[in-house]
Amino acid sequence: MSMHRLQKLQELQRNAGIDCVAIVPGANMLYFTGVHYHLSERPIIAIFPASAGVQPALIVPAFEAGKALNGPFRIDWRVYSYMDGQDPQTAADQAVTDLGLDGRAIGVEPTAMRILESSLISHRAAQARMTSAVDILKQMRMTKDDDELARMRRAAKVPERVLAEAIKRLKPGMTEREAAGVFMSVSFEQNPQEPASPPLVQTGLSAAFPHAFAGGRAIQPGDLMVVDFGAVVEDYGSDITRTIAVGGEPSDEMKRVYEVVRQANAAGRAAVRPGILAEDVDRAAREVIEQAGYGRYFTHRTGHGLGLEGHEAPYMVKGDKTVLQPGMTFTVEPGIYIEGKGGVRIEDDMVVTDDGGESLTTFSRDLIVA
Amino acid sequence: MSMHRLQKLQELQRNAGIDCVAIVPGANMLYFTGVHYHLSERPIIAIFPASAGVQPALIVPAFEAGKALNGPFRIDWRVYSYMDGQDPQTAADQAVTDLGLDGRAIGVEPTAMRILESSLISHRAAQARMTSAVDILKQMRMTKDDDELARMRRAAKVPERVLAEAIKRLKPGMTEREAAGVFMSVSFEQNPQEPASPPLVQTGLSAAFPHAFAGGRAIQPGDLMVVDFGAVVEDYGSDITRTIAVGGEPSDEMKRVYEVVRQANAAGRAAVRPGILAEDVDRAAREVIEQAGYGRYFTHRTGHGLGLEGHEAPYMVKGDKTVLQPGMTFTVEPGIYIEGKGGVRIEDDMVVTDDGGESLTTFSRDLIVA
Numbered sequence: 001m002s003m004h005r006l007q008k009l010q011e012l013q014r015n016a017g018i019d020c021v022a023i024v025p026g027a028n029m030l031y032f033t034g035v036h037y038h039l040s041e042r043p044i045i046a047i048f049p050a051s052a053g054v055q056p057a058l059i060v061p062a063f064e065a066g067k068a069l070n071g072p073f074r075i076d077w078r079v080y081s082y083m084d085g086q087d088p089q090t091a092a093d094q095a096v097t098d099l100g101l102d103g104r105a106i107g108v109e110p111t112a113m114r115i116l117e118s119s120l121i122s123h124r125a126a127q128a129r130m131t132s133a134v135d136i137l138k139q140m141r142m143t144k145d146d147d148e149l150a151r152m153r154r155a156a157k158v159p160e161r162v163l164a165e166a167i168k169r170l171k172p173g174m175t176e177r178e179a180a181g182v183f184m185s186v187s188f189e190q191n192p193q194e195p196a197s198p199p200l201v202q203t204g205l206s207a208a209f210p211h212a213f214a215g216g217r218a219i220q221p222g223d224l225m226v227v228d229f230g231a232v233v234e235d236y237g238s239d240i241t242r243t244i245a246v247g248g249e250p251s252d253e254m255k256r257v258y259e260v261v262r263q264a265n266a267a268g269r270a271a272v273r274p275g276i277l278a279e280d281v282d283r284a285a286r287e288v289i290e291q292a293g294y295g296r297y298f299t300h301r302t303g304h305g306l307g308l309e310g311h312e313a314p315y316m317v318k319g320d321k322t323v324l325q326p327g328m329t330f331t332v333e334p335g336i337y338i339e340g341k342g343g344v345r346i347e348d349d350m351v352v353t354d355d356g357g358e359s360l361t362t363f364s365r366d367l368i369v370a
Numbered sequence: 371m372s373m374h375r376l377q378k379l380q381e382l383q384r385n386a387g388i389d390c391v392a393i394v395p396g397a398n399m400l401y402f403t404g405v406h407y408h409l410s411e412r413p414i415i416a417i418f419p420a421s422a423g424v425q426p427a428l429i430v431p432a433f434e435a436g437k438a439l440n441g442p443f444r445i446d447w448r449v450y451s452y453m454d455g456q457d458p459q460t461a462a463d464q465a466v467t468d469l470g471l472d473g474r475a476i477g478v479e480p481t482a483m484r485i486l487e488s489s490l491i492s493h494r495a496a497q498a499r500m501t502s503a504v505d506i507l508k509q510m511r512m513t514k515d516d517d518e519l520a521r522m523r524r525a526a527k528v529p530e531r532v533l534a535e536a537i538k539r540l541k542p543g544m545t546e547r548e549a550a551g552v553f554m555s556v557s558f559e560q561n562p563q564e565p566a567s568p569p570l571v572q573t574g575l576s577a578a579f580p581h582a583f584a585g586g587r588a589i590q591p592g593d594l595m596v597v598d599f600g601a602v603v604e605d606y607g608s609d610i611t612r613t614i615a616v617g618g619e620p621s622d623e624m625k626r627v628y629e630v631v632r633q634a635n636a637a638g639r640a641a642v643r644p645g646i647l648a649e650d651v652d653r654a655a656r657e658v659i660e661q662a663g664y665g666r667y668f669t670h671r672t673g674h675g676l677g678l679e680g681h682e683a684p685y686m687v688k689g690d691k692t693v694l695q696p697g698m699t700f701t702v703e704p705g706i707y708i709e710g711k712g713g714v715r716i717e718d719d720m721v722v723t724d725d726g727g728e729s730l731t732t733f734s735r736d737l738i739v740a
Contacts, residue, residue, distance in 0.1 A: 041481050108485055111411050115480040115488050115500065130485065181555035188551040188568075188584070198558075214558070 005032055005140065006048060006056070006075070012136040013050035019104035021048045021133045022121060024113050027308040028137050030235060034072040037064065043088050043117050047099060057095040059088065059120070092120035101125040107133025138313045142305060143327040149351060151236035152307070152329055156349050156360035158231035159240045162186045163363055167370045172221045172247030176201045179246075180214035183229060191231050199229030203246070203342065221248035224258070224342045226335075230310070237310050239331050240361045241347030245369045250342075257294065257336050258344050258367050264288040265346040265365060268302055268316070268332035272350050272357025278320035278330075285316075285334040294336045303331035306349055328352045329360070375402055375510065376418060376426070376445070382506040383420040389474035391418045391503045392491060394483050397678040398507050400605060404442040407434065413458050413487050417469060427465040429458065429490070462490035471495040477503030508683045512675060513697040519721060521606035522677070522699055526719050526730035528601035529610045532556045533733055537740045542591045542617030546571045549616075550584035553599060561601050569599035573616070573712065591618035594628070594712045596705075600680070607680050609701050610731045611717030615739045620712075627664065627706050628714050628737050634658040635716040635735060638672055638686070638702035642720050642727025648690040648700075655686075655704040664706045673701035676719055698722045699730070 009032065013021060023029050023046045025037035037044045037060075044064065047057040055078040058068050062081040069077060078098070080091035096102070102125040108118070110132050118130065144152065166186045170179055180201040187199075201214040203223040219225060225246050230239040243258065250258070268285030282302040289298045303316035306329050314322035316330060333347030349360040379402065383391060393399050393416045395407035407414050407430075414434065417427040425448040428438050432451040439447060448468070450461035466472070472495040478488070480502050488500065514522065536556045540549055550571040557569075571584040573593040589595060595616050600609040613628065620628070638655030652672040659668045673686035676699050684692035686700060698721070705715030719730040 039481075110485040110489070111409075113485050115478055115483050115485075118485050118488070119480065119500075130489075175559075177558045178555075181558040184554045184558070185548075185551035188547045188554070189545075 004145075005073075007052070008140060009048055009136070010050050010052055012139065013048075013107065013133075016107070016133075016136055017105055018107035018131060018133060018136070019050055020099060020101060021107040021137075022046070022113065022117070023048070024109065024117050026109070026112050027312070028109060028112070028141070030308055031141055032073075033068060033075060035067045037067070039114075041116075042084075043092075043120055045092070045095075045117050045120065047095060047101075049099060054099065057099055059092050059095055061088075089120060089123055093124045096121060096124040101128050103127045105129045105131055107131055107136070109134060109137065141307060142313050142322070143325055144307060144329055144351070145327070148236060148307065149327065149329070151234045152238065152349070152351070153360055155231050155233035155236050155238040156240075158187075158191045158233060159229055159238055160361060160363045161190045162229070162231075163227075163240070163242060165190070166227075167244060167368060170219075170225075170244070170246050170370045172219055172223075174219050174246075175216050176203055176214035176219065176225075177216060179219065179225065179227075183227060187229070187231065191233070197229065199227055202226045219246045221246070222250050223247075224250050224254055224344060226343055226345050228345065228347065235308055237306055237308075238349055238361065239306055239310065239333075239347060240349065240363065241333055241335075241345045242363060242365075242368070243344045243346060245367060247370070249369060250367075254342060254344070255367065257338070260289055260292040260294055261334055261336055261344040261346050262365050262367075264298075264334035265332060265348065268334060269348060269350060269357060269359055272324065272332075272352055273355065274324055274326055274352055276324055278314040278316050278322040278324065279318050281316045281324075281330075281332060282318055282320075285332060289334060289336060297336045297338055298334060299337060300335065303333050303347075303350075305330045324352045326352050326354050374515075375443075377422070378510060379418055379506070380420050380422055382509065383418075383477065383503075386477070386503075386506055387475055388477035388501060388503060388506070389420055390469060390471060391477040391507075392416070392483065392487070393418070394479065394487050396479070396482050397682070398479060398482070398511070400678055401511055402443075403438060403445060405437045407437070409484075411486075412454075413462075413490055415462070415465075415487050415490065417465060417471075419469060424469065427469055429462050429465050431458075459490060459493055463494045466491060466494040471498050473497045475499045475501055477501055477506070479504060479507065511677060512683050512692070513695055514677060514699055514721070515697065518606060518677065519697065519699070521604045522608065522719070522721070523730055525601050525603035525606050525608040526610075528557075528561045528603060529599055529608055530731060530733045531560045532599070532601075533597075533610070533612060535560070536597075537614060537738060540589075540595075540614070540616050540740045542589055542593075544589050544616075545586050546573055546584035546589065546595075547586060549589065549595065549597075553597060557599070557601065561603070567599065569597055572596045589616045591616070592620050593617075594620050594624055594714060596713055596715050598715065598717065605678055607676055607678075608719055608731065609676055609680065609703075609717060610719065610733065611703055611705075611715045612733060612735075612738070613714045613716060615737060617740070619739060620737075624712060624714070625737070627708070630659055630662040630664055631704055631706055631714040631716050632735050632737075634668075634704035635702060635718065638704060639718060639720060639727060639729055642694065642702075642722055643725065644694055644696055644722055646694050648684040648686050648692040648694065649688050651686045651694075651700075651702060652688055652690075655702060659704060659706060667706045667708055668704060669707060670705065673703050673717075673720075675700045694722045696722050696724050
């Protein structure tokens, strides 16, 4: 798989006129190396040449080199390591010299690479031209391969199991925070490998602020509770939102709001197919809410890409002209939030298929009275 | 308070020959501005001149400017804002020109500032010299002022309340993960303002790996359970570890190990006073463990600084020659981990006082059988 990714990267590099791509720890490092490295005061830089005949270089603390050498993708690294107490500049100078980087075009991630790393590279490559590689990295990562999709399918199942179990444990009178605690506890039980992120839990008034954390408000019978959470399985994430009535039926108005959001979610999902634009998914969901007269209460984009990062390209929002292609994964999560009355959001994770879209999350979207 | 911090910064800048300090979102931004900004694809840079007569500059997205203008520290910002869709380079060029940065020494955080921000500054300051401001920033942040210490005292109380309540809910047969869920739930109940971080919960075998996350192992009667967690209150953190026997007395050997760690923790805390070095605290704790014959099982440093960041300077480790001064805050957390038998760690948060040290965390260090 690695070779496939690195070969694809080389092809895109050559088309973009980029001689080498230099990657620092983060999602792109994981994507291309299969190894978990973390940004710290000890610099780590992977350098991928456009030419297939040149070994990729890894500047790395000596005690971290083994992770890459034994990494799952079997990359033929040339390692430039340094010990604690040694200046990493020596290792970096050697790598830069061996790769002949001075005067070349080096593709970087401007929002990830720090002065720490860029100055290491520049020391012996003062005439190199640093240029953004974001477009080619984004282009590769947006479309998931079979292995990635298998992980995303597994990730999508976890919050569905959590929802099924946690709903049984909800009671009116609990605070939002206590309800969040229930979801956390069940998440711990259901997903051994990963520390769970705190869910967003909102009821009543506060759901008018769609992405705040759980508060101290006690849940009243008939309150609609918006629960937004996910799981990470083998590095790939899921993200789901359901809106649950706790301890009684909601008001007629909020039942109507729920139905509008349910239809908007369905319309957004139904719109997904190869060839349309990311913004078209937004429009499909938004039109349902606008036509029902709630347009001004739908205060955020319809969705975001999902994968190694919780939010990544493409974005389901007016202006995102990404052409959907099979294997792209993203959320569809329309919502309506009315100050003083509460909010509803229903979020699913979609993958673009050869002829449409498939929902990775399938938990019931009917109103549940817990 | 802000003026105090900025005045102090100016003094240190002048001594270091740094004309301006440029800060990006993160702990230092929060420390000097009192405002929560986050690193994103939209650059934010605060520039603090060494001269008191020159206004600090803030390069910021227009929709985020209000946070600084209404910030708690009443800084007399000159704001250079940009709208979505506008190139932030224009705002940055104006700031750099107004401050006359070209050819000057600009202090930066090499492990925080990215190419995104450094290239914005360099565009009109190609002859400026970027130099690390880390030493002066660290020097300021290590010693906490009264306001910071008040927050840290409040933060230290939260995990103590959580411990008292969570211990009542532990049962043999629970998995480590379920126990972690108990701590998460109680943390949610006890600290309304902040999402809790998952605790580290380890028993039996796995405590031999001192910082792994909770696993699926069921807790056996008499197991020692190491629980390491904390809280954040008004941006300042606490960090506590206690080791609890669940469902029965531990073996005589592990009781002896517990007692050695308890004495090492006490010795480390007792060593704290102004004028000694950070590494002296490590030595005081480590000697107790070495003299008891368990030196090779104490596999990590004795502690780390604590404040806006969970790990910050100084570090209680051989080689850290920081001279302790009143107001410095750090952990003392010796441990012994024996493969196949389990581990013990006892961690407290200390502040250096005028004539010694005070433990911010005071939860009983006696062996608790829960």
